[in-house]
Amino acid sequence: MRVLVTGGVRSGKSRHATGLLEGRDRVTVVAPGPVADGSDPDWDHRVARHRAHRPTGWDTVETVDLASAIAAAAGPVLVDCLGTWVTAILERAELWDSPVDAAHDVMDQNVAAVRESLREHDDEVVLVTNEVGYGVVPSHRSGGVFRDLLGAVNQGVAEACDEVHLVVCGRVLRL
Template structure:
């Protein structure tokens, strides 16, 4: 079973995703965002909150190479989240200021690898993402680029999932 959990920031999607795997004997939690490093207290607090909620027997892997980590993981997999993965891809490959075609091609290649890794899994997979495009239109190129790329990533990952769950205000809609 593969499930994409989407919703707005602070909607409860991570808690829901974690609950979906609460009975799994072995879980690899893939955190593609930057680790807590003391440079941003708000980010560090968010990472700490996620860490304390996870059961002690879950293995945490912090990496931007999510496709490889999915392939190498044992047991069920939880990826939290595609938004931080996309940010890492853009940051690590210096893509924010590149031309549109170069950015889309680079992200598409990594997204193709990620979808292939996800579909090859036999164990349960839950992927968390942020739903984009429901709010304010970004006023900067980087915001528009991120919104458009994440919207595409969400569609591509949803296409290989068995279910999509939309979390709004802590409530879950299976779509």
């Protein structure tokens, strides 16, 4: 089963995604953002806060290479979150100020690799993302690039999933 869980900031989407894998002894949690090296205390705090709400037997992998992390996992996978993944890829590839087409090309390649990993992985995968229509995105150029890319990523990943769950105020709507 492949499930994409989407919703606004603080909607309860991560809690819902964790609940979908409740009862599993081992789950690989992929935190696709900057690798924890002490240089980003906000990221470190976010990962630690999420770890505190998950079973202790679940392993966390911090990486931008989402496709490889899914492929390497033995057992169920929880990816939290595609929004941080898009940001990390844009940052790593220095694409914030590039032509929009260049950013889309890089993300399209990454999404294709993730879709392939989802098809090949023989256990459950739950992916968490922000629904760009429900979040506050700055109106400057970088905000627009992020919104457009995340919307395209969400659509591309959703096509490879069996279900999409929209979470609003902790309530879940299965689409």
